[in-house]
Amino acid sequence: MRVGIIGTGAISHKHAEAYHNIGYEFAACTDVIPSKGEEFAAKYGGEFVRTWEEVCRHPRVDFVDVCTFPDFRIQPLELCAQTKKHIQVQKPIATNLETAHAMIKTARAGGIVLGVVSQHRFDDSSQFLKRAIGQQRLGKILQADAYVKWYRSAEYYSRPIKGSWATEGGGALINQGIHQVDILLWLAGRVSQVYAEWQLGALHKIESEDVVSALLRYASGATGVIQASTAFWPGYTERLEIHGTKGSAVISGDKLTAWDVENDSGEPPPLARDVASGASDPMAISLAPFERQFRDFGDAIRTGRAPLVSGEEGYYALELVDAVYRSCREGQKVRLNA
CATH class of the missing domain: 3.40.50.720 (NAD(P)-binding Rossmann-like Domain)
Incomplete structure (x- = not known):
């Protein structure tokens, strides 16, 4: 190629x-x-x-x-x-x-x-969790959450186009949190309803959000939370948490850091402690998932x-981001065609 x-x-x-x-x-x-x-x-x-x-x-x-x-x-x-x-x-x-x-x-x-x-999506942790959920190892999914509590410096936002609606489409959610949005949708399915609140330029001199929180209702009936920020110094490893009727799993950064499942059997979970995260450095990320x-x-x-x-998968992630932003602007729940 x-x-x-x-x-x-x-x-x-x-x-x-x-x-x-x-x-x-x-x-x-x-x-x-x-x-x-x-x-x-x-x-x-x-x-x-x-x-x-x-x-x-x-x-x-x-x-x-x-x-x-x-x-x-x-x-x-x-x-x-x-x-x-x-x-x-x-x-x-x-x-x-x-x-x-x-x-x-x-x-x-x-x-x-x-x-x-x-x-x-190509991290070992995400790939394992996709297979495990498909095999019903967590049971029925009850809750699926993502937390991206990162930090970006004033220098990062020094160019006027950074965090702008016209050039970047928004702030912390569309730029930093979009990976976790995509993984939530891939693992837990489409979202049918969202309610969100944001803070525009809470820390940084930007026109978009550097703090946002959203409550989700998935089409399956599960609920969830998305939090995204670039204002929380010094920046914390992002987490994705999936809770089902049989147990729970947590991805921290790019690694599976918790797998607590009742009477579990099957493929061993790839549990690890050393994680790669862009919590404070955007380039502190692994090459392997890009290669895959x-x-x-x-x-x-x-x-x-x-x-x-x-392209369709990318559209679904942007659709949820857009719904979060609309809810913040309108101060009400937004329904999606899931």
Whole structure:
């Protein structure tokens, strides 16, 4: 597989390292700051081109990886649909549901594969829990929660576009908490109702939320909580908790740290203590789940199947984020079509 990368900021380096490790070829890249793009190309051995359009038309590119802010999504996707290049975008899929829906529709019409990077589905802990829930080892799910009590510095938000509605689509939930939103939906199913409260710029000088709490009602009847923040110094490892009629499981960071199940049998749980988390450092994350997701995306291209985190899956995560934001603005419960 040969990859073209649009945007050479911090996360693109993780992507490039993962591609190298799994044998994918980094073919071309671009960046709005040419010097950064050229440095990236020199470091990882690809070609720097001046425009994103050149990446989408590049003869040696099989798929395009968009590592930009989420306000830049539909533009490269529309061109990739024309040039028949598959496309993978960094989370979130977009800043709004209208754009996300247009992306899915355009990719289908163009016959290209659309994926959204949500690498924590590929953690050993998440994969084990998905299998275990499918095997009813926790019984009926009663509660599914996510807590992302992180910290980001004033320097992190020093650029006006950080935490902005137009460029990033919001604050702590859509940017930092979206991984846990995706995993909750993957493990516990769709949400039918949400009520939420937020604090806009509680600590940071941003227009969006740096503290938000939401109560969930899942379509299955289970309940849940999502808390997301970038205001809680020094930053604490994120947690995902699943409670069922037979027992409970807790994922801390990228590891399964608790598995308490009555009369349990079957695959041994991969319990661990040393976790990787972006609680205070956005880049303190493991490469392995990226490698697994990128292999999955390449296999989806080769076989014609949907990737594990398709455009539709990315839409569902954004849909829940949007419902939380609407509840905060309107001060009332919001129902979703689950």
